[in-house]
Amino acid sequence: MTDDDRRDELIAALRAADAVRFGEFELSHGGTSDYYVDKYLFETDPECLSLIADAFADRLAGTDAKLAGVALGAVPLVAVTAERLGRPYVIARKQAKEYGTGNRIEGRLEAGEEVVVLEDIATTGRSAVDAVEALREAGATVDRVLVVVDREEGATELLAEHDVELEALLTASELLADRDA
Secondary structure: OOHHHHHHHHHHHHHHOOOEEEEEEEOOOOOEEEEEEOHHHHHOOHHHHHHHHHHHHHHHOOOOOEEEEEOOOOHHHHHHHHHHHOOOEEEEOOOOOOOOOOOOEEOOOOOOOEEEEEEEEEOOOHHHHHHHHHHHHOOOEEEEEEEEEEOOOOHHHHHHHOOOEEEEEEEHHHHHOOOOO
């Protein structure tokens, strides 16, 4: 299967799961959009989750990096991808929890480990940068973020400012290419 075939299959699965919606939506960063990609619909759909895990696993096959998922949205993605690859993973919280261990990074992480961050949707890239910074503070080496959908609203540029490459399975342009067709 070619990359184009895989991309088309993922777009079709996201649409079949009703994860791409049109209207007026407020986004987490405060802006508005005429479309919305509902990560909870695609992450709870077995076909979408399987396709995403396979695509992420293919892109990670050439490395033995540890995986990290951004809480809460990317946890299902990192869990199923880690299972596919037979690797452990960690979870990067938005902030340290105020009880128990008080960890910001959950799971086992050794100083110096190479880590690739998995994320659901990138808009501005702020949550991915926050995860990268938390992982780096914990001693990890992070220079790559894999995301399901890049909304193409500045995430690539913001991550590049932090010496991190953003790699998307789909861009908004690809996802919305035939929306008026």
